[in-house]
Amino acid sequence: MGTLYVVGTPIGNLEDITLRAVRVLQDVQLIAAEDTRKARILLDRHLIHTSVTSFFEGNERYKLNAILDALAAGDVALISEAGMPGISDPGYPLIQAAIAQGIPVVPVPGPSAHTVALVVSGLPTDSFCFLGFLPRKKSEREARLAEVAALRATLVCYEAPHRLRATLEALRAVLGNRPIALCRELTKRYEEVWRGDVAGALVHITETPPRGEYTLVIAGAPEDVARWGTEEVRMALAERIAAGLSRSQAAREVAALSGWSRRDIYDL
Numbered sequence: 001m002g003t004l005y006v007v008g009t010p011i012g013n014l015e016d017i018t019l020r021a022v023r024v025l026q027d028v029q030l031i032a033a034e035d036t037r038k039a040r041i042l043l044d045r046h047l048i049h050t051s052v053t054s055f056f057e058g059n060e061r062y063k064l065n066a067i068l069d070a071l072a073a074g075d076v077a078l079i080s081e082a083g084m085p086g087i088s089d090p091g092y093p094l095i096q097a098a099i100a101q102g103i104p105v106v107p108v109p110g111p112s113a114h115t116v117a118l119v120v121s122g123l124p125t126d127s128f129c130f131l132g133f134l135p136r137k138k139s140e141r142e143a144r145l146a147e148v149a150a151l152r153a154t155l156v157c158y159e160a161p162h163r164l165r166a167t168l169e170a171l172r173a174v175l176g177n178r179p180i181a182l183c184r185e186l187t188k189r190y191e192e193v194w195r196g197d198v199a200g201a202l203v204h205i206t207e208t209p210p211r212g213e214y215t216l217v218i219a220g221a222p223e224d225v226a227r228w229g230t231e232e233v234r235m236a237l238a239e240r241i242a243a244g245l246s247r248s249q250a251a252r253e254v255a256a257l258s259g260w261s262r263r264d265i266y267d268l
Contacts, residue, residue: 002029002075004098006091008110011082012187014045021108022046029074032067034090035081050077057090064097071103083112088132088158113186113215114156120193121181121217123154131157134167141167143249145174149256155218161210165202171218172198174253179219185212221256228258233265 005024010016025031025048032055033039039052055063055078070076078085078094085091098105114130129148134157135141148155159167164182171180180201182194190212194204198218228236233254240250247266255262 001103002071002073003104003106004071004095005075005077005106005108006085006095007077007079007108008084008112009042009079009082010187011111011113011116012185012191014042016111016187017042017046018108018110021110022048024108025050025077025079027075028077030067030070031077031079032063032094033079034085038081039079055090055094060090060093064093067094068097068101068103071098077108084110087112087114087130111187113158113183113213116186117181117183117193117215117217118154118156120183121154122195123179123181123217123219125154127153127220129153129155131155133158133160134170136163138166138170139245139249141170142174142245142253145170146249146252146256149175149253150221152220152223154220155216157216157218159214159216161212161214164205164210164214167216168198168202168205171216172202174256175218175221176257178222181217183215183217184210186215188212228260230268233258233260233268237265237268 005028007021007024009021025043028050031039031050031052033052034056036052036054055067067076078091080089080091083089086095095105118125118128129151131148135144177197177199180196180198182201184192194201196204236254236258237250240253241247251262251266254260255265
């Protein structure tokens, strides 16, 4: 029986790979890669000639057994397109299946965009909540944000450039105008970290159209949230219900902004 190595690879700069990761990728019998073309660029750079097979979200189900069979005969390394496999990338089903079959699973740490963005954001790093990619549907996205709106922890999420404006508008509507860092193309040639607040970020992306993948780092809930008056809460509820939200969704959003508990708002 072999070992499944979960190997972190660069999120941009091909030099950001550990000596251990290079050795493991050279020594295993097979590399399961999210994107075989990008994997080959990395492997060629480091003179790694190991066989590569694809393993991505669209083929996870039918490739799973083949990779488990390979693990029965020798070691396999799992890599994603960038960063640590399983962090908003394919890998979880294979890791879960390997554990269920008693196959050793060994991490080989490497960079991950959310931690890299967090430490350069200028926002608190002592406690954070990673949200991955937010839902694409507006109602689901706002509901997800409402769930974490009261957290004091810094929030971190990923976003594609064509959805960035919608996400920033949802942040402003549900969380308010909080401090934020927009981290773009981290470790790559056009790396950029923009710092400001959500309203300013919306202005920024109007003047500078979004390009590349983004990691957003958003300040947690402020400690001194002023409690709204009853009429202010009623008006905010009425606006959201008129916009099509359910009473429960509206109560979650207003609770995040008003300093009221969701139960008190729902009773109101």
